[in-house]
Amino acid sequence: MRLCVMVFLGACVVPLASAAQNTVEVAGRSADAALDQARLTAGFQALESACFSCHSPDASAGNRVAPPMAAIKKHYIQPGTSYEAFRDRLVSFVQDPSAENARMPGAIDRFGLMPKMPFDQVMVEEIAYYIYHSALEAPGWFEQHFQAEQQQRRRLGQPTLVTDADYLRRGREVAMSAKSTLGSNLQQAISAGGPVAAIDFCHDSAIPLTEGAAAEQGVAVRRVSDRPRNPANAATAAELAYMATARSALAAGTEPAPAVQRVKQEVVAYYPIVTNGLCLQCHGRPGVELQAETQAALRARYPDDQAVGYGVNELRGIFVVSMPAQ
Template sequence: MKTLNKITALSILFSGVLLSCSEAEKQLAEDNLLVINNQSVNEDKALTLLKTNCFTCHNPDLDIENRVAPPWFKVRQHYYDEETTKEEFVAAIINFINNPTEENSIMPGAVRNFGLMPKMSFKAEDLQLIAEYLYDNDISSDEWYEQWEAFEKKTALIPTEINYEDLGRNIANETKANLGKNLMAAVKEKGAAGAVEFCNIQAIPITDSMSVVLNAKVKRVSDKPRNPINAANNDELEYIENWKKAKIKGEKFPPKVVEINNKMVGYYPIETNEMCMKCHGIPEKQINTETLANIKKLYPNDKAMGYSENEIRGIFVVEMDKK
């Protein structure tokens, strides 16, 4: 590991110096080590976020066949040149992710080829970390790629203090990104009518290494389910109602993590965007006749129509082992 080497090299360097230096210098040396350690923790965090939230679609592996979005280096080329400051870059990326519209896009060709990027929700500090990392690192370079391959091989270290809320959010977001990717690919290939069965979550694997360590499971439930299997129970209904109320009032109702039967269970809202309207919007207006027929055939008790954009469609329920 590159960073580890750096730390070892530095400690050797400093251990020689330390014998003769004052307390102040010793403190400085320790601070330096701390900065480097923090940096590698932050880099790992950024890479984890990228892997689960962005590379699902903006694959750095140049896999042309399964492409549903431009590879990241292409996006970076449009957002970055020698004169771009970090502040400008970070602001532009965050602005687009929070509001992926045609007006905000500077890549009309990508929108034409792939359709608009679906809107997802992130924690502000996570987005900041992602955007800063993307400014600092040239993902098309061999050096970066080596780092990425090493990162992918690394097994997860269980941190002493697990933040289940953040972990659950990452797992929910990864699921959402995977689902979005499969849906976009299916709608592109078969049209909405042919893609109806692709909104099924059972087939979505979670690859976040912490989710494997914690034996995490994800399900989606709704107060107005399409598939009766996905009906929310009473506890889940309460969360959905609270989110809906908060949303109407323009307030924030934070995701929740509770302990149930020795498991940590996190709840995260699922909101609708433009892409969902083809199958969850207004029948005959947004959902075309053919799609409607397929939905009715597969889901005779469907309750999941008539939504508009930016509504609470249901919640992710993420169950994790308690460590």
């Protein structure tokens, strides 16, 4: 599954109000900070849900699976770099990650090239806005911002959800957080013991880790497929219908869009999981991407496994996020 999180890539910055009122130092120049607090908030939320489990701001050097955000900012933003130029470079790389398009060859040598991730352009622009306008390199930056975010969440409580767009946005945060957590653990397992170690991690920890993280937020999240590895992850009829639509989009050369439907007292959102090269180590073609040792581990752990034979950019499954209707 497309679980690996971006190799470069909540609800507030600290103090967001003062950041919007004060002058900040950006790319070696002073900029009067008429900053958009809502965009800063959205950017930090996106970083927290989709990026920090790999691009951890406080992980030790030996435990990193991707470079920290401060290093990314240093390589992408030079004195005189405008926000628009930085944003465009970041969006370009995320939409088409390649060695030729990268600005951190050392990170590629150490961590590998990031896979293409299903982040829409709006989300990447929110991340770019936050990175550009925030002092990621400052000592204690993450702890300060994280504590402020938690205080604001306690003060505001759960977000108010009204429209389908509200639920899709909230579901995306949950799905990206689950993807990020699973991806970070999966990368660590592969680094430590290759695909066999990743299979062991998925068998023992993937479902409880996913469900546990969502339960803390008062929602439920599952990963399902029409070709499940674990029979417990088999898709329902409604989920299969969404998967058919998503596959049609991929076949037409477009990104499959998430979808939402209301079921009794719940709102259920669907988010596609599309394969990349890393996925094929455990989900590829036997004898091609799947090595004999990996196939043996799959037979031992998953005797009813159907989740092999995939190529790149194919629909592997979906995240299903169930939220109480408000």
